[in-house]
Amino acid sequence: MRLLNNDLSSHEEEQTRGDAASSIECYMKEHGVTKEEAHTKIRNIIQNYWKDLNEENFKVDVAIVPRVLLVPIINLARVAEFLYIDEDAYTFSKNNLKDVISAMVIDPII
Structure with missing residues (x-):
């Protein structure tokens, strides 16, 4: 799923760099x-x-499979969705991703 989200947000950039074909291509x-x-x-x-x-x-x-094992897997999928939802926030860090992570982890609203 992460790869599909990544391809949606960075397809054109990857093609200009000459990267391998994406799922879009x-x-x-x-x-x-x-x-x-x-x-x-x-x-x-x-x-x-x-x-x-x-x-x-x-x-x-x-x-059979404890929640303690399932929750991190689902959370990882959520993080990937968040990183690639509108743009490739992982590769191109000129957005406010650092501020969002800081707000969630360092200064959370309790």
């Missing part, structure tokens, strides 16, 4: 669609992944 070539259609389809795939993840999270038998 692959989907466009495989299905013969425009970039906008590929973006829409990838967003739908991500939404479906979230639905599946949340649904399966509630189905898990905590006697």
Whole structure:
């Protein structure tokens, strides 16, 4: 899921650098669609992944897999979603990501 979010936010930048093909490029070539259609389809795939993840999270038998193991995995997916939701905040740190992390970790609202 993280890779799909990354491709949505940094597809054009990666193509100008000559990086490997992204999921957007692959989907466009495989299905013969425009970039906008590929973006829409990838967003739908991500939404479906979230639905599946949340649904399966509630189905898990905590006697078999304790919550203490599941919560960090789900939180990691949430962080990845946050980092790539509108832009590639991980690669390009000229945004306010540092301020957001500081507000959440160092000066949280209690």
